[in-house]
Amino acid sequence: GNSVTQMEGPVTLSEEAFLTINCTYTATGYPSLFWYVQYPGEGLQLLLKATKADDKGSNKGFEATYRKETTSFHLEKGSVQVSDSAVYFCALSEPNQAGTALIFGKGTTLSVSS
Amino acid sequence: ETGVTQSPTHLIKTRGQQVTLRCSSQSGHNTVSWYQQALGQGPQFIFQYYREEENGRGNFPPRFSGLQFPNYSSELNVNALELDDSALYLCASSSPGTVRTDTQYFGPGTRLTVL
Numbered sequence: 513g514n515s516v517t518q519m520e521g522p523v524t525l526s527e528e529a530f531l532t533i534n535c536t537y538t539a540t541g542y543p544s545l546f547w548y549v550q551y552p553g554e555g556l557q558l559l560l561k562a563t564k565a566d567d568k569g570s571n572k573g574f575e576a577t578y579r580k581e582t583t584s585f586h587l588e589k590g591s592v593q594v595s596d597s598a599v600y601f602c603a604l605s606e607p608n609q610a611g612t613a614l615i616f617g618k619g620t621t622l623s624v625s626s
Numbered sequence: 627e628t629g630v631t632q633s634p635t636h637l638i639k640t641r642g643q644q645v646t647l648r649c650s651s652q653s654g655h656n657t658v659s660w661y662q663q664a665l666g667q668g669p670q671f672i673f674q675y676y677r678e679e680e681n682g683r684g685n686f687p688p689r690f691s692g693l694q695f696p697n698y699s700s701e702l703n704v705n706a707l708e709l710d711d712s713a714l715y716l717c718a719s720s721s722p723g724t725v726r727t728d729t730q731y732f733g734p735g736t737r738l739t740v741l
Contacts, residue, residue, distance in 0.1 A: 616668030
């Protein structure tokens with residue numbers, strides 16, 4: 513079945529460091545890919561998405577490119593801030609009867625110190 | 627525009643009891659999905675409702691059931707609660723569109739503790 517694999521955390525960085533969180537997927541067909549962020553005690557917020565190969569999603573300085581050849585969707589940010597500390601989830605959309613379900617990775621915790 | 631809301635925020639139940647969680651979808655969204663997020667894990671798809679019909683279901687037993695109402699709000703019901711049902715339950719709504727652009731927007735969740 514479809515699945516998402518994320519790098520294990522936690523990831524600990526100093527402010528202004530470069531961030532990469534790896535995400536690879538297994539899927540039949542061509543799913544849409546997403547990154548969601550979860551701050552402590554909150555639900556999930558959509559960070560960015562890409563719907564087809566070579567698309568780049570971007571938001572708030574974060575970027576990810578849909579790579580079909582490597583089945584990857586790695587999240588990057590050039591300069592992290594303390595406020596970026598959160599859990600990041602990679603997800604793919606899996607079609608069901610008349611819509612889609614999201615398949616999530618286990619999440620990667622990011623901790624940024626000043 | 628009002629986002630996805632869920633109630634209650636927290637809930638404590640004992641094994642064997644039944645629970646109902648509620649979700650109001652974002653304005654203009656007619657599809658609601660429910661997810662279970664165990665501590666330290668990613669959310670897992672329970673089921674989805676589209677125009678008041680169950681539209682797809684994940685690997686959850688029949689004691690997990692749901693409803694969607696004409697205003698697109700939804701309920702998740704869990705019977706015969708087990709300790710492993712302790713989790714954050716997330717509701718997500720989405721707007722009509724093609725399968726490939728069906729972005730889901732999440733509520734803040736309901737934290738269920740089963741003792």
